[in-house]
Amino acid sequence: MYILEDERIDQLYADDIQIIQSANVFSFSLDAVLLANFPAIPKRGKIVDLCAGNGAVGLFVSRKTNAQIYQIELQERLADMAKRSIQLNHLEEQMTMYTMDLKDSLSKIKGDSVDLLLCNPPYFKTSETNIKNPNPYLALARHEIETNLDEVIQVSSKLLKTNGRLAMVHRPDRFLDILESMKRYRIAPKRIQFVYPKLGKEANILLVEGIKDGKTDGFKVAPPLITYNDQGNYNPETRRMLYGE
DSSP states (O other), X not given: OOOOTTEEEEEETTTTEEEEEETTTBOOOHHHHHHHHSSOOOSXXXXXXXXXXXXXXXXXXXXXOOSEEEEEESOHHHHHHHHHHHHHTTOTTTEEEEESOGGGGGGTSOTTOEEEEEEOOOOBOOOTTOOOOSSHHXXXXXXXSSOOXXXXXXXXXXXXXXXXXXXXXXXXXXXXXXXXXHHHTTEEEEEEEEEESSTTSOOOEEEEEEEETOOSOOOEEOOOEEOBOTTSOBOHHHHHXXXXX
16 A cells, blocks of 8 residues: 655544645545534445545444445546545455546446435536536536436435435535435435534534435434534534544
């Protein structure tokens, strides 16, 4: 296993996971940690991490389950970082990274077979007025250039078994789009949580969970999660997810 010149090894202390990162290419954000801690994680079965980036979400979840974890990432450099992080944590028997377009994921993962699908997709719609990140790695990770929300949910639905769950992190301003796409592809929204940077600020992160072919009743809104206190330090719940405290 090798580390490139612009890479570093970071640690998520809460889950005792090391992860290869690069400021020039990709580093996981709080979004990945929040997503890994949002849904109930099945103890066994099959978990898929779509739009996996450098593998953060799947790596963080691996300590909570014996399930097989499959990751899908389009960008070769990010997928390579993820593969080396799998080796670094000695998770080769549990985790597999496929370097491919998510549209092709059914060529490697059987349809109607997945218990939990996790996704931290590109957030921003691609339009003439959007200013894209000049870094091509980050542009693809953050903007709907190679895929979009509707396609992500459509593929998720094809992969999920009946009563399998989709858990996604996104932006609050895409909430209505998410609900429409979930309904279109037979995923019943079941639970959401809004995350706020500070008390009195607008939500900046949305967590949403749905069940394939689930009943449409029983929808729940989880208590709000506030990331920072007035002094700019992580609140206890955020610290627990990051540091296990």
